[in-house]
Amino acid sequence: MKFLVVLFLSILTSTTALGEEGELYTLFKGVNSLKILFSQRTKLPVAGDEVSLYEGVIYYKRPLKFRWEYTKGAKVLIVSNGELVKSSIEGECQIAEIADQPVFALIELIDNPEKFKEDFRVKELKKNKSWEVVRITPNHKDAFFKEIIFIIKDKKLKKVITVEEDGTKGEYQIEEIKKNVPLDDDLFQVTPCN
Template sequence: MRILSIILFFWSFGMFAQSNNFTSVSLKRSSQLTEKMESAKSLYGEFEQTKVMKMMDAESTSYGKIYYKSPDIIKWEYTKPFPYSLLFKDNFLYIDDDGHKSKQDMSSNKMFAKLGDLITGSLNGKLLKDDEHFDVEYQKKNNLVEAVISPKDKSMADMFEKVIMSFSEDKMLQSVKLVEESGDYTLISFQNWEMNKTIKAAVFQP
C-alpha cells in the first residue's frame, strides 16, 4: 500500500501550483496552474500519512519527508514508524526498506515505466492537460480550494475512485486524499514546504 499511495500521489502532484485567480471555483487547467512547479529547482517538505480502512475500523499513520530536484529526481522517505524510502532517479527506482535495498529499471518494466511517465507529467504540469485519462473539478471549501480528480481509465479507476487535493490561500498544497471505491482512503497532509532549498547531494544517492 505504500507504493500504491505514492503512485497515486504523484499522479496528482502536478496540481501543486498557483493560480492568478485562486478564489475562482471554475479554475482552468492551464499554464497558470504550473507556474510554481515550473520555477522550482528543488522542493523539500514533510508529511503525515494516514491510511483509514472502514471495514476494519482501523487506521495507521506514518511520517516522513519528500525531496525533489529538477527536472526529475524525487525521494519519498518515511521516517516513522520505521525507515523506508523510494528514490526515482535516471530511469531507476531505488527502494530502501530499513537497510534492505533493491533497484528497478523503469525503462524495462511497463509498470515502473508508466510510473516514471506519470511522475514526470505531474511535475512538469502535462498531467493537468491529460483530458484523456482524468476529469478535474474545482470547489471552494472554507479557506481552501479543492481539486477533485477522477480517472477515466478503468485500470486507474480500479485502484482509486478519486483524488482530492486541498490548497491554502498562499497556493501551497496542504493535503492529498486518495479515496478508494470501498470508502477506504489515504490522507497525506503536508507542512514546512521549502522551495529552492539547497539539498545535499547525499540525499539523492541510492
C-alpha cells in the first residue's frame, strides 16, 4: 500500500529557491482550477521490478482544494476541501487537517509556486526548442521522494516521474489538462469515514 500513498505525498521543507529560468515555474501561472487526466505506471524495485498500471483524474480549485481519484487499477480517493484532507485507499480511510499533511509536489506547484520554489531546488535543467526536462530534489533530507522529474513539451506538462529512496518509480503520463474549468464545490466535500 506504501506505493499508492507515495503518489500523493512528499515531505517538503525549505532552503534553496527554484529559479524562474524554465517553463516549470510559469506552467500554471494564472490558473484557478484544473482537470487533469493521467495514466500511471509504478515500478517497484522487488522481484523483477513489478509494474502496476493505473488511470485517474485530478481536479484542483484554488485555494488547495483537490480531488485525486483513480478510475482504473486501484480504489483510491484523496479529497481536500482546503482545510481537511480525506484519504480513502483500498478501504482504509483517514481524515486530517491539510496543514498537517504533506501535499504532492504537483498540487503545491499549482497552488503556491513561491512555496514550491522554497521547498525544492533544481538539480538539472535540460532544454531545447520544444522540450524541457526539470529534475528537482527536495531540500529536506527526510523527504518522501528523492527526486521528481517534470517533462514539458511545447509548453505543456507531459509527464511527471517520482523516485523514492528505495528506488520505487512512479511515472504519470498526463493525458489531458484543462485549465480554468468550472468545478462545483461538491467535488471537494470531505465526508466522514464509514
